[in-house]
């Protein structure tokens with residue numbers, strides 16, 4: 001697992017965006033796995049800037065989002081479809097038909113989840129999956145106890161996640177209690193995983209995910225099993241890491257090797 005610590009939130013977000021931009025330049029029809037929440041907003045802001053100022057072209061990119069609240073239609077202001085249209089898709093040149101966000105209003109979720117997995121496979125699989133992390137160590141809505149082999153399915157949210165997400169709603173009672181989410185196994189199938197975490201509130205989860213045991217109680221720890229997983233952090237999110245000095249040394253060595 002590669003651990004990159006940048007000096008602040010802006011720098012960590014930019015670094016994540018540059019990884020995505022580099023992939024899109026190299027592979028214009030890349031398949032991106034995307035995330036919602038407070039964390040990726042600055043990263044998406046940088047992608048929008050690169051599109052506007054440097055002509056980063058998204059016209060052939062395809063995207064699959066991690067999750068959606070069950071019960072919210074795509075035009076609900078708190079739906080993740082709405083979030084993505086507002087914070088990214090509506091501000092770059094990606095055709096909306098190339099973007100996939102799980103539907104929050106299906107009757108038959110067994111069928112829907114299978115079709116979502118099929119669509120990812122038919123697109124050739126995800127080249128790069130962007131991830132956030134919950135305070136309980138979840139990735140997507142794979143709450144503690146989720147199987148590390150899980151696929152796209154419905155998941156009940158924990159009270160901690162409901163409370164954390166209440167800030168986006170008028171009150172906690174309005175936060176849906178169910179979500180449709182890619183599974184940990186779905187996420188691990190991506191060719192590359194990039195987890196972005198910022199702020200002191202994530203320091204404990206990052207410590208568990210990066211340096212703790214691989215466990216279904218901290219689903220982000222499954223990234224330790226992935227061949228190409230990178231965790232990019234600001235100083236606050238990295239504050240509890242015990243092996244910080246080593247990560248920095250590894251990163252300096254990697255950058256020295258890559259520079260001419």
Ligand code: PGA
Nearest residue numbers: 037038039040132133134
């Ligand atoms: P956040 O959520 O970016 O809003 O902190 C991350 C997550 O729960 O995965």
